[in-house]
Amino acid sequence: MAQAGTNVYLISGFLGSGKTTFLNHMLKEIPPDLKLLVLMNEFGEESIDGALVEDPELEMVEISKGSIFCACVKGDFIKALYRIAFVIKPEALVIEASGVANPTDIGRDLFNPMFKGMYKSLKKVCLIDAENFLEQYEIFTALEKQIEAADKFIINKMDLTDKSIIDQTKKVILKHNSNATFVETSFARVDLSDMFNFVSRTDDVISKKLEEETTLLNDDALEEMVDRILEDEAAQVTPPDKMISIAFRWLSGSVEDFRRIADKLPSDVIRAKGFIFENGQSYLYSHVGHSFDIQPFEGSRLLDKSVNRVVVIRREFKEDDIHSMFAEQGLTLI
Amino acid sequence: MKVQILGSGCARCENLYNNTVEAVGRLEDKDLITKIEKVRDPEVFLNLKVFMTPALVIDDEVISSGKVLTPDQILAELLKHGSGE
Numbered sequence: 001m002a003q004a005g006t007n008v009y010l011i012s013g014f015l016g017s018g019k020t021t022f023l024n025h026m027l028k029e030i031p032p033d034l035k036l037l038v039l040m041n042e043f044g045e046e047s048i049d050g051a052l053v054e055d056p057e058l059e060m061v062e063i064s065k066g067s068i069f070c071a072c073v074k075g076d077f078i079k080a081l082y083r084i085a086f087v088i089k090p091e092a093l094v095i096e097a098s099g100v101a102n103p104t105d106i107g108r109d110l111f112n113p114m115f116k117g118m119y120k121s122l123k124k125v126c127l128i129d130a131e132n133f134l135e136q137y138e139i140f141t142a143l144e145k146q147i148e149a150a151d152k153f154i155i156n157k158m159d160l161t162d163k164s165i166i167d168q169t170k171k172v173i174l175k176h177n178s179n180a181t182f183v184e185t186s187f188a189r190v191d192l193s194d195m196f197n198f199v200s201r202t203d204d205v206i207s208k209k210l211e212e213e214t215t216l217l218n219d220d221a222l223e224e225m226v227d228r229i230l231e232d233e234a235a236q237v238t239p240p241d242k243m244i245s246i247a248f249r250w251l252s253g254s255v256e257d258f259r260r261i262a263d264k265l266p267s268d269v270i271r272a273k274g275f276i277f278e279n280g281q282s283y284l285y286s287h288v289g290h291s292f293d294i295q296p297f298e299g300s301r302l303l304d305k306s307v308n309r310v311v312v313i314r315r316e317f318k319e320d321d322i323h324s325m326f327a328e329q330g331l332t333l334i
Numbered sequence: 335m336k337v338q339i340l341g342s343g344c345a346r347c348e349n350l351y352n353n354t355v356e357a358v359g360r361l362e363d364k365d366l367i368t369k370i371e372k373v374r375d376p377e378v379f380l381n382l383k384v385f386m387t388p389a390l391v392i393d394d395e396v397i398s399s400g401k402v403l404t405p406d407q408i409l410a411e412l413l414k415h416g417s418g419e
Contacts (some may be wrong), residue, residue: 065342065344066342067342067344067376067387069341069342069376069379069384069385069386069387070341070342070344070346070347070386070387071346071386071387071388071400071401072344072345072346074386075346227401227402230386230400230401231400231401233386233400234386234399234400234401237385237386237400238385239380239383239385240385242376242380244376317375317376317377
């Protein structure tokens with residue numbers, strides 16, 4: 001009988017640390033006969049990361065929400081996990097957590113009794129942006145949570161910094177997680193040869209359970225279960241870092257027009273990313289920390305090229321300043 | 335009495351708002367409520383220490399957070415506040 005249950009890989013890491021880049025590397029190493037699903041949780045009303053996934057045929061579930069406060073983010077995530085566990089039933093599930101997610105919550109959710117043990121293992125990898133980590137760590141509590149919850153740390157972007165910074169970074173991580181193991185790299189490239197060696201375990205227990213109880217919850221019952229979980233968790237929610245996500249969309253204008261805006265974004269912007277189109281060519285815009293780039297982009301996934309779109313994540317709760325910048329460049333936001 | 339629904343406008347927020355409108359409609363003293371306000375500003379959420387929306391706030395007191403109360407539950411809270419408890 002085929003093995004039941006799903007092995008889970010959780011990719012965490014702060015905004016811009018290289019999660020999606022790492023995911024793409026990981027996907028290239030998948031054994032061809034492995035049934036795999038990717039679940040992407042993104043902080044932002046526009047789904048940008050989904051289009052960055054390079055395998056055009058990969059099955060994906062995406063959850064993009066613009067508010068870190070919204071209970072619906074959690075609700076949608078739990079409902080997606082339910083459908084994945086009992087309807088899609090992949091052998092492997094890769095979750096790309098949002099850049100501000102608390103991975104401890106995700107770990108706890110996976111082993112909630114409602115999933116009847118269908119999620120049978122969890123490997124947790126955390127991407128660390130070596131260039132910006134020490135600064136981000138001082139400001140954002142999300143990082144501490146991410147460090148505490150991971151097993152393996154990929155110190156990424158080592159080409160953009162030096163040994164002393166990397167050593168300081170590891171020291172901070174070890175302070176919060178004495179079991180941390182490290183790999184240093186650039187562009188999130190690491191040896192993944194042992195990634196898909198699943199920890200084997202007796203599947204008889206799961207198989208038997210499935211035989212006994214195969215009735216799926218209907219929508220109302222599932223909604224009720226989600227409400228109960230949310231109620232339990234509302235009391236334990238830690239204050240999120242103060243940040244908002246804003247999406248900007250516009251139709252016409254050149255890449256250079258936008259570059260002039262990108263160059264002058266307010267200093268409280270933590271992360272920005274998006275797609276810009278000109279003369280049929282797509283460009284990927286990425287801003288992390290204090291620098292940005294705009295590169296031609298050849299994605300394999302279908303991209304709606306009719307609307308330029310950028311998501312900005314910032315600490316100040318305002319958007320008029322950026323709106324004005326678009327107006328100054330003659331770009332009309334829709 | 336000031337009633338606010340804190341949220342970003344998703345399905346749960348709308349449900350809480352609609353349930354609140356229904357509860358207010360059942361009040362006998364129609365002068366009790368001045369307005370029901372939808373608040374989307376995350377700054378307000380943080381100031382009130384609301385970390386999961388939607389939230390129901392009556393006269394700056396957070397009544398519930400991260401869930402959708404029924405009209406009956408909301409009515410009970412309104413009456414409690416209205417009587418000065």
